Amino acid sequence: MVRCNRDEGKAVAKAKKAFVCIECGGEHTKWQGQCNDCGQWNTLKEIVLESASTPSAAKFTGYAGAAGETRVQTLADVNLEDLPRIDTQIGELDRVLGGGLVHGSAVLIGGHPGAGKSTLLLQVLCELANHHQALYVTGEESPQQIAMRAKRLNLPMDKLRILAETQVADICQQAKMLEPKIMVVDSIQVMHHADVSSAPGSVSQVRECAAYLTRFAKQTGTILFLVGHVTKDGGLAGPKVLEHMIDTSIMLEGSSDSRFRTLRGIKNRFGAVNEIGVFAMTEGGMKEVKNPSAIFLSRSQEAAAGSLVMVVWEGTRPLLVEIQALVDDSPFGSPRRVAVGVDQNRISMLLAVLHRHGGIHAADQDVYINVVGGVKVLETSADLAILLAILSSLRNRVLPQDLVVFGEVGLAGEIRPVPSGIERLHEAAKHGFKRAIIPAGNKPPKAIAGMEVVAVDKLSEALEAL
Numbered sequence: 001m002v003r004c005n006r007d008e009g010k011a012v013a014k015a016k017k018a019f020v021c022i023e024c025g026g027e028h029t030k031w032q033g034q035c036n037d038c039g040q041w042n043t044l045k046e047i048v049l050e051s052a053s054t055p056s057a058a059k060f061t062g063y064a065g066a067a068g069e070t071r072v073q074t075l076a077d078v079n080l081e082d083l084p085r086i087d088t089q090i091g092e093l094d095r096v097l098g099g100g101l102v103h104g105s106a107v108l109i110g111g112h113p114g115a116g117k118s119t120l121l122l123q124v125l126c127e128l129a130n131h132h133q134a135l136y137v138t139g140e141e142s143p144q145q146i147a148m149r150a151k152r153l154n155l156p157m158d159k160l161r162i163l164a165e166t167q168v169a170d171i172c173q174q175a176k177m178l179e180p181k182i183m184v185v186d187s188i189q190v191m192h193h194a195d196v197s198s199a200p201g202s203v204s205q206v207r208e209c210a211a212y213l214t215r216f217a218k219q220t221g222t223i224l225f226l227v228g229h230v231t232k233d234g235g236l237a238g239p240k241v242l243e244h245m246i247d248t249s250i251m252l253e254g255s256s257d258s259r260f261r262t263l264r265g266i267k268n269r270f271g272a273v274n275e276i277g278v279f280a281m282t283e284g285g286m287k288e289v290k291n292p293s294a295i296f297l298s299r300s301q302e303a304a305a306g307s308l309v310m311v312v313w314e315g316t317r318p319l320l321v322e323i324q325a326l327v328d329d330s331p332f333g334s335p336r337r338v339a340v341g342v343d344q345n346r347i348s349m350l351l352a353v354l355h356r357h358g359g360i361h362a363a364d365q366d367v368y369i370n371v372v373g374g375v376k377v378l379e380t381s382a383d384l385a386i387l388l389a390i391l392s393s394l395r396n397r398v399l400p401q402d403l404v405v406f407g408e409v410g411l412a413g414e415i416r417p418v419p420s421g422i423e424r425l426h427e428a429a430k431h432g433f434k435r436a437i438i439p440a441g442n443k444p445p446k447a448i449a450g451m452e453v454v455a456v457d458k459l460s461e462a463l464e465a466l
Contacts, residue, residue: 098271111252275315306393310385325389341371357413417441
């Protein structure tokens with residue numbers, strides 16, 4: 001016999017829950033030690049899914065969203081005109097964003113404490129408030145602290161609106177009445193959603209708060225900036241799904257002992273990724289550096305062995321950086337391989353190629369590689385420069401100061417071409433370099449004025465060219 005519950009219709013439905021991996025964003029119905037999607041251990045966190053159907057998550061009115069009208073159409077009917085953008089008055093920031101701010105977009109900016117995230121956004125909003133309605137929402141600092149910073153930086157303070165609040169529903173209610181064109185939420189880790197029972201900063205809170213704010217930005221056409229914390233590993237704190245919700249993700253990098261900061265684009269639906277902007281932290285705030293190659297090339301007057309200049313491609317522009325190598329006898333049985341700014345595993349691979357195809361033995365030597373200026377080189381065009389710098393330090397032979405090198409090195413000892421080779425050469429010639437060793441596939445069709453270009457196919461040819 002089946003018994004019916006008389007109060008079944010009056011019962012409150014249980015809150016739906018899921019377990020989300022903070023590394024890859026994969027969802028699971030129950031907790032388990034290992035994520036089935038990415039294979040990481042102890043990364044599943046419980047989240048509450050009930051807020052998606054609660055009345056507080058109702059749609060806002062007024063804006064149809066960045067995707068346009070909700071109707072079926074062909075690709076030929078889509079308007080191909082460029083999205084209208086707002087100039088931030090800071091060229092390096094506009095470069096990373098892809099040309100400016102897009103209406104209805106959500107931008108996530110992360111960085112270590114003290115990197116200058118709040119300072120940069122405060123400068124942007126104070127300037128844009130003269131032409132557009134702007135709102136700065138602070139959850140970590142008081143309005144007095146924000147005002148003191150703006151006064152110290154000599155920023156215009158009479159137009160920017162400020163709100164100290166952590167409840168996302170109240171923030172969106174205030175923004176709906178104010179109708180700002182640009183809104184900054186500092187930071188997403190301290191925001192709170194009333195329908196989620198966990199504490200601020202948890203996976204559930206960060207996920208739901210970011211979804212609530214992003215939905216508001218899309219449906220009202222507001223440009224939203226979310227400030228995010230980073231973990232000890234340098235990644236954005238919170239669930240990985242946070243990066244899937246937003247349109248643009250940028251990271252402000254830089255060590256505390258250096259006054260230079262690098263703004264790098266990680267994800268951008270409206271522009272190129274891996275674009276970088278360089279800033280200098282001064283008493284007057286964040287100042288853009290329009291010619292970063294000149295800073296990274298501030299070499300000493302006296303030439304030293306193991307120093308060489310390479311050309312890397314960052315986003316849509318070439319960048320000249322100096323790479324240094326130090327090779328010394330190892331006092332231990334297992335030589336050290338230390339790399340700062342490049343992949344350490346790739347250094348071990350390049351040393352094997354140098355031994356096999358160049359006849360240079362360095363297995364019993366400690367090898368230290370450093371990219372000057374704190375730049376992180378992610379592409380393989382630095383391979384040839386790294387090997388030549390290692391050889392220069394090993395033989396204690398100084399390389400010419402006017403020499404520039406780039407090229408990818410394969411396991412067979414071949415020198416492979418890299419993208420945008422001609423643009424790299426023109427950038428080097430503009431800074432006074434007279435000689436270049438490059439892959440044969442990047443040889444320019446006509447000579448470059450004032451520069452001798454040596455094109456090589458194999459590693460042995462590059463060693464002979466020195």
